[in-house]
Amino acid sequence: MAQKSNFEEIFSFLHGKFSNETEYLQAVHEVLEDIVPVYNANEQYKALDIVRRISMPERVIYFTVSWMNSEGRIEINQGWRVQHNSAMGPYKGGLRFHPTVNLSVLKFLAFEQCFKNALTGLPMGGGKGGSDFNPKGRTDRDIMLFCQAFMRELQRHIGANTDVPAGDINVGAREIGYLYGEYRRLNNKFEGVLTGKGLEFGGSYVRTEATGFGLIYFLEAVCKHRGSKIEGQTIVVSGAGNVALHAALKAVEKGGKVISLSNSRGLLLNEDGLTDTALKWAIDNHANRNNILADMADEDMGKWLPDKKPWHLKCDIALPCATQNELLEEDANTLLDSGCQMVLEGANMPCTNEAQARFLDVKIVYVPGKASNAGGVALSGLEMSQNAMFNQRDASTLDEQLYSIMESIHQRCLDEGKANDGDTKYVNYLKGANIAAFRRLADAMVAQGV
Numbered sequence: 417m418a419q420k421s422n423f424e425e426i427f428s429f430l431h432g433k434f435s436n437e438t439e440y441l442q443a444v445h446e447v448l449e450d451i452v453p454v455y456n457a458n459e460q461y462k463a464l465d466i467v468r469r470i471s472m473p474e475r476v477i478y479f480t481v482s483w484m485n486s487e488g489r490i491e492i493n494q495g496w497r498v499q500h501n502s503a504m505g506p507y508k509g510g511l512r513f514h515p516t517v518n519l520s521v522l523k524f525l526a527f528e529q530c531f532k533n534a535l536t537g538l539p540m541g542g543g544k545g546g547s548d549f550n551p552k553g554r555t556d557r558d559i560m561l562f563c564q565a566f567m568r569e570l571q572r573h574i575g576a577n578t579d580v581p582a583g584d585i586n587v588g589a590r591e592i593g594y595l596y597g598e599y600r601r602l603n604n605k606f607e608g609v610l611t612g613k614g615l616e617f618g619g620s621y622v623r624t625e626a627t628g629f630g631l632i633y634f635l636e637a638v639c640k641h642r643g644s645k646i647e648g649q650t651i652v653v654s655g656a657g658n659v660a661l662h663a664a665l666k667a668v669e670k671g672g673k674v675i676s677l678s679n680s681r682g683l684l685l686n687e688d689g690l691t692d693t694a695l696k697w698a699i700d701n702h703a704n705r706n707n708i709l710a711d712m713a714d715e716d717m718g719k720w721l722p723d724k725k726p727w728h729l730k731c732d733i734a735l736p737c738a739t740q741n742e743l744l745e746e747d748a749n750t751l752l753d754s755g756c757q758m759v760l761e762g763a764n765m766p767c768t769n770e771a772q773a774r775f776l777d778v779k780i781v782y783v784p785g786k787a788s789n790a791g792g793v794a795l796s797g798l799e800m801s802q803n804a805m806f807n808q809r810d811a812s813t814l815d816e817q818l819y820s821i822m823e824s825i826h827q828r829c830l831d832e833g834k835a836n837d838g839d840t841k842y843v844n845y846l847k848g849a850n851i852a853a854f855r856r857l858a859d860a861m862v863a864q865g866v
């Protein structure tokens with residue numbers, strides 16, 4: 417029998433079960449508003465209760481990581497892998513090591529990942545994992561010991577055709593190397609079970625750059641659609657990690673003026689625009705510095721402003737590339753007051769629901785991370801296919817593929833994101849991304865039965 421359904425009913429079902437998982441409920445809320453009407457218009461979706469099933473993870477794995485650090489002391493951390501949906505391919509999504517990691521954060525990330533992966537058009541399901549371990553200030557040896565202990569637990573749940581983790585915050589090439597080594601030793605298998613690997617052992621060219629570069633390729637598609645250009649525009653970037661730095665570099669290459677980077681301790685400001693030399697230096701050095709932005713200021717690459725966020729800066733384009741919920745309603749108002757025209761998310765869910773609502777209300781360009789930061793996982797999909805064929809494609813071929821995937825995600829958002837209020841020019845990228853991803857995912861689930 418078809419399920420009676422509306423937004424409140426489904427949301428209150430999830431709220432009743434998971435009321436303390438605020439980030440997860442926030443991410444689901446953001447999607448449900450757009451997809452429930454599509455669901456209600458489709459008898460098959462309703463008959464198979466697709467929306468509730470899409471909202472809940474297929475499996476959540478929890479484990480304790482007990483490990484002995486390099487001083488011989490026992491440390492205990494929590495570890496998770498959320499295997500959200502496998503209708504479109506092996507579970508796929510990163511691992512995050514950060515003290516703020518908990519089940520709610522990983523469930524939101526895994527849920528978003530399914531939609532993001534669906535938008536890439538590649539055969540990948542969605543998942544996410546990680547630990548509350550804080551790698552900041554730890555020795556290389558402790559990082560290796562932790563990664564090995566984490567993988568001793570995780571390895572029994574993953575595989576090249578089952579679940580393929582990658583990096584996320586604080587999990588980069590070094591951590592993936594240690595995790596991969598432990599998997600290989602325990603399983604006696606050299607397979608594409610992780611992405612983001614080193615180029616010497618199954619990694620792919622362009623994977624490191626892909627999320628940040630992909631964000632700017634998406635921005636270019638938006639500009640082209642509006643008849644404008646990146647060249648000459650003032651751009652504010654938050655964050656100072658892999659995504660932020662590569663986005664800033666590509667934006668500068670396209671002629672944009674990038675005036676900021678930031679981290680949890682403050683802001684690097686350069687009103688004349690950061691140079692590509694400065695950004696390349698930061699890319700080469702950020703992994704082994706405690707505060708790369710303060711170091712950049714010491715090298716005369718900008719001014720270091722402690723405890724400041726970048727949203728008060730006057731700009732045409734804002735690219736939040738740090739972390740979830742970093743851009744609040746008041747920040748959205750400040751950006752709008754100073755004339756910001758576009759907000760494209762490089763991080764996952766950096767804008768709160770209230771900030772998003774402001775951007776949608778005034779109809780500036782607002783692109784959710786599931787569309788604009790999908791370049792990273794898209795390149796992971798290409799790494800998986802190279803691993804399956806035991807080959808390695810060259811950098812320029814992969815960069816072209818990344819470009820065309822970002823263009824096609826932009827097109828999918830256009831197809832589903834047109835306004836229904838008679839405004840032919842406005843594109844609601846959030847609605848477009850949510851609906852386009854939902855249809856692919858829902859159709860895959862319908863085709864495979866219950």
Ligand code: GLU
Pocket residue numbers: 508509510511532580581582583584585611764789790792793794796
């Ligand atoms: N952590 C990245 C993301 O948020 C990449 C995931 C992957 O490559 O599997 O999309």
